[in-house]
Amino acid sequence: MAQTSDKPASVSTEDSAASFAYLISELSTSLINAAPDEAELHIERSLAALGSNDRKDRCYVFLFTDDYRHMTNTHEWVNRGISSHKDDLQNIPLEAMPWFFTSMRADGKVVVSCTDQLPDVTGGFKEELQREQIQSMLAVGMYLEGKLIGFVGCDLVQRSTLWSDEDVRQMQLVADMIANTIARHRTESQLHQVQSELRAANERLAQLAHEDSLTGLINRRGLDAVLETELRRTQRKQQFLSVLMVDIDHFKALNDKHGHLGGDAALCSVAGILLKTFQRSGEKVARFGGDEFVVICPVMSAEVAEQRATELLQAIASNTSVAPVTVSIGVLSFIPAADTTPGSVLRQVDRAVYEAKDKGRNCFVRRPFG
Numbered sequence: 384m385a386q387t388s389d390k391p392a393s394v395s396t397e398d399s400a401a402s403f404a405y406l407i408s409e410l411s412t413s414l415i416n417a418a419p420d421e422a423e424l425h426i427e428r429s430l431a432a433l434g435s436n437d438r439k440d441r442c443y444v445f446l447f448t449d450d451y452r453h454m455t456n457t458h459e460w461v462n463r464g465i466s467s468h469k470d471d472l473q474n475i476p477l478e479a480m481p482w483f484f485t486s487m488r489a490d491g492k493v494v495v496s497c498t499d500q501l502p503d504v505t506g507g508f509k510e511e512l513q514r515e516q517i518q519s520m521l522a523v524g525m526y527l528e529g530k531l532i533g534f535v536g537c538d539l540v541q542r543s544t545l546w547s548d549e550d551v552r553q554m555q556l557v558a559d560m561i562a563n564t565i566a567r568h569r570t571e572s573q574l575h576q577v578q579s580e581l582r583a584a585n586e587r588l589a590q591l592a593h594e595d596s597l598t599g600l601i602n603r604r605g606l607d608a609v610l611e612t613e614l615r616r617t618q619r620k621q622q623f624l625s626v627l628m629v630d631i632d633h634f635k636a637l638n639d640k641h642g643h644l645g646g647d648a649a650l651c652s653v654a655g656i657l658l659k660t661f662q663r664s665g666e667k668v669a670r671f672g673g674d675e676f677v678v679i680c681p682v683m684s685a686e687v688a689e690q691r692a693t694e695l696l697q698a699i700a701s702n703t704s705v706a707p708v709t710v711s712i713g714v715l716s717f718i719p720a721a722d723t724t725p726g727s728v729l730r731q732v733d734r735a736v737y738e739a740k741d742k743g744r745n746c747f748v749r750r751p752f753g
């Protein structure tokens with residue numbers, strides 16, 4: 384502790400100590416009841432309470448970086464007519480004020496009753512106080528789990544004073560309260576971050592569970608869920624639902640000729656054409672398995688479904704990016720009944736695909752439902 388004044392004139396009185404104690408107890412209660420996003424407001428209120436007690440000129444909070452290389456003035460209260468220094472006290476290198484930092488770490492406080500009487504060893508610290516025209520200052524350390532994280536302090540610009548033990552004790556109360564506020568705020572921010580990371584990971588997992596790893600399309604599991612939803616929706620509204628099953632022709636031969644990787648590239652190319660052809664609102668493309676795909680088109684009549692199947696045949700036949708490929712397509716267009724299940728729809732549309740294969744491939748067959 385650096386006690387450097389010969390003016391024995393403490394500013395504390397019994398009355399002001401009592402009213403300050405009352406204020407602190409009110410602030411502590413409001414901290415306990417404060418909403419998570421009220422931390423800033425709470426710190427500002429605490430500084431204002433500290434400042435108005437015995438007419439201080441400036442009260443502030445500084446936080447150290449974890450590596451103790453810099454400190455930043457994070458909160459400040461200034462009395463009327465007193466200039467603010469918060470903006471020019473951001474990210475200050477601690478090596479510029481070694482005496483201040485060493486004293487704070489060793490004693491948990493720095494007490495300056497008269498700046499002009501500070502010894503020369505205080506170096507840059509004394510110069511900084513003089514630059515800010517500070518006559519007296521008092522700073523008390525803030526600790527989180529035993530680690531010094533910063534300090535709360537106050538300045539007197541218009542007069543100097545001999546700080547009493549009671550002044551230090553009051554400042555310590557405020558420092559502890561602000562440290563608790565910061566601790567709570569940090570814990571809540573970390574909790575929020577972990578929660579939002581968990582939420583994102585869960586969403587990604589749910590997405591992966593419904594995604595085909597090769598093509599990125601909806602997989603078989605996802606298809607069942609989507610089909611169930613669309614069946615119920617169109618049944619409720621008594622609207623048409625069209626379902627297309629698309630099977631690549633002679634895919635085994637393509638695999639044999641171009642290798643499994645060539646086959647994979649062809650699957651991705653067909654998936655891309657499907658997505659491009661069926662991108663209107665509500666249309667969904669899924670990989671059913673192997674070389675089979677399913678397209679779900681809510682509110683699409685049989686006539687439009689046939690038109691779109693013809694467009695698809697042309698788009699695939701004219702694409703030779705990997706190897707010439709054609710497909711056979713089964714089409715179902717119907718208004719679902721209450722007992723229509725995804726399984727019955729997929730079985731029937733699969734039958735339509737077989738009929739298209741029998742017809743010579745590179746064509747579509749539409750079957751009536753039921």
Ligand SMILES: Nc1nc2c(ncn2[C@@H]2O[C@H](COP(=O)(O)OP(=O)(O)OP(=O)(O)O)[C@@H](O)[C@H]2O)c(=O)[nH]1
Nearest residue numbers: 630631632633634635636638643644646647673674
């Ligand atoms: N490259 C690759 N091949 C696959 C994949 N999944 C299934 N296959 C192959 O796809 C082929 C499907 O062939 P089949 O269903 O027997 O019939 P096809 O040769 O397409 O003949 P048709 O359907 O009658 O025109 C099989 O040889 C499977 O091994 C995959 O993810 N990648």
